[in-house]
Amino acid sequence: GAGVSQSPRYKVAKRGQDVALRCDPISGHVSLFWYQQALGQGPEFLTYFQNEAQLDKSGLPSDRFFAERPEGSVSTLKIQRTQQEDSAVYLCASSHVSDGRGPLFGPGTRLTVL
Amino acid sequence: RKEVEQDPGPFNVPEGATVAFNCTYSNSASQSFFWYRQDCRKEPKLLMSVYSSGNEDGRFTAQLNRASQYISLLIRDSKLSDSATYLCVVNRGTASKLTFGTGTRLQVTL
Numbered sequence: 537g538a539g540v541s542q543s544p545r546y547k548v549a550k551r552g553q554d555v556a557l558r559c560d561p562i563s564g565h566v567s568l569f570w571y572q573q574a575l576g577q578g579p580e581f582l583t584y585f586q587n588e589a590q591l592d593k594s595g596l597p598s599d600r601f602f603a604e605r606p607e608g609s610v611s612t613l614k615i616q617r618t619q620q621e622d623s624a625v626y627l628c629a630s631s632h633v634s635d636g637r638g639p640l641f642g643p644g645t646r647l648t649v650l
Numbered sequence: 651r652k653e654v655e656q657d658p659g660p661f662n663v664p665e666g667a668t669v670a671f672n673c674t675y676s677n678s679a680s681q682s683f684f685w686y687r688q689d690c691r692k693e694p695k696l697l698m699s700v701y702s703s704g705n706e707d708g709r710f711t712a713q714l715n716r717a718s719q720y721i722s723l724l725i726r727d728s729k730l731s732d733s734a735t736y737l738c739v740v741n742r743g744t745a746s747k748l749t750f751g752t753g754t755r756l757q758v759t760l
Contacts, residue, residue, distance in 0.1 A: 569747065578654075578737055578750035579694065592747055627693055629748075638684040638739060639748065641693040 538562075540642035542628050548648045549618045557613045557645045561630030569639055570603055570613050571627040579627055585611060618649045651676055656738050656751035663758055667728050671754045673738030674720045682741035683714055685723050687734045688753065694737055697723075728758045 541560045549555050561568050566587055571579035572595075581595040587608035596603070600618075605611040615622055625646050629639035656673045663669045675683075683700035698705065700712040700721050711724040721738055735753040 571750075576752075578752040581747040581749065584747050595747070637699055638682075638686065638696045638741075640696065643693050 540628055540630050540640055542626075542642040542645050544645060545643060546646050546648075548650065550650055551618060551620060553618050553649075554614065554616045555618055555647065557615075557626050557647070559611045559613070559628030559630075559642060561609065561611070561628070562640060563609075565630035565632055566608075567631045567639065568605060568611050569629045570611070571629065572597075573625045573627055573644070575624075582613070582626075615647075618647075620649050623647055623649045652751075653677055653749045654738055654740050654751040656754050658752055658754060660755040660757050663728055663756070665728055665730060665758055665760055667758075668724065668726045669728055669756065670722055670724045671736055671738075671756075672720055672722050673751055673754075674718075675738075675740045675749075676719070677740070677742060677749075678719065679742055680719075680740045683712075683721050684739040684741070684748070685710075685712060685721075686737040686739055686750075688737055689734050694750075697736070725756075728756075730758050730760070732756060733758045 543558045568585040570582040573579040583603045584592040585605045600616045602614045625644040627644045629641045631639035685697040686694040687697045688694045700714045704713045709726045713722045735755045737753045738751040
């Protein structure tokens with residue numbers, strides 16, 4: 537496809553369940569970002585990849601959050617033992633490294649933890 | 651202090667009005683600046699980059715003041731379709747994270 541895609545678009549999990557969120561960046565985009573957006577707030581940075589290297593994971597809120605991009609394209613954000621406060625929209629964005637324009641975002645995955 | 655600060659609004663303006671938003675950033679090492687637009691329950695979409703000399707795209711004008719560490723967005727001749735949340739975004743470099751403000755909500759009315 538032409539844009540960033542994410543799946544699933546909606547996920548309902550019971551507290552304590554593990555979830556995996558997938559991001560397919562734009563083909564050829566080296567940089568990949570994950571953001572978390574709570575209702576009424578701006579997106580908050582979680583982690584950043586350049587190809588398969590995770591260069592910055594300073595935004596991951598706890599060790600229950602884990603992200604990978606093993607082959608430098610598709611990325612997965614995993615949340616273990618989900619808590620209610622994890623409920624948010626998880627946004628993925630990608631860009632060329634040298635692209636002076638801002639990254640392009642996917643539609644997000646809306647996670648609700650009951 | 652938040653790294654990027656915006657007035658949350660809402661700004662309620664009539665169609666055809668001119669409206670301006672400001673945004674301040676705290677990190678003087680910031681290199682790239684953007685405005686994104688976000689519609690309700692949608693992803694942020696890039697509106698425009700902000701260049702040091704200022705830049706214009708149709709009805710939209712962006713300005714950067716590095717000395718005072720603020721960015722502005724001016725919208726002329728507002729349309730109903732401009733109603734959205736406008737996010738100010740700052741980047742410390744091409745290989746680093748974007749930092750978003752909380753957004754300014756604009757409502758354009760008839």
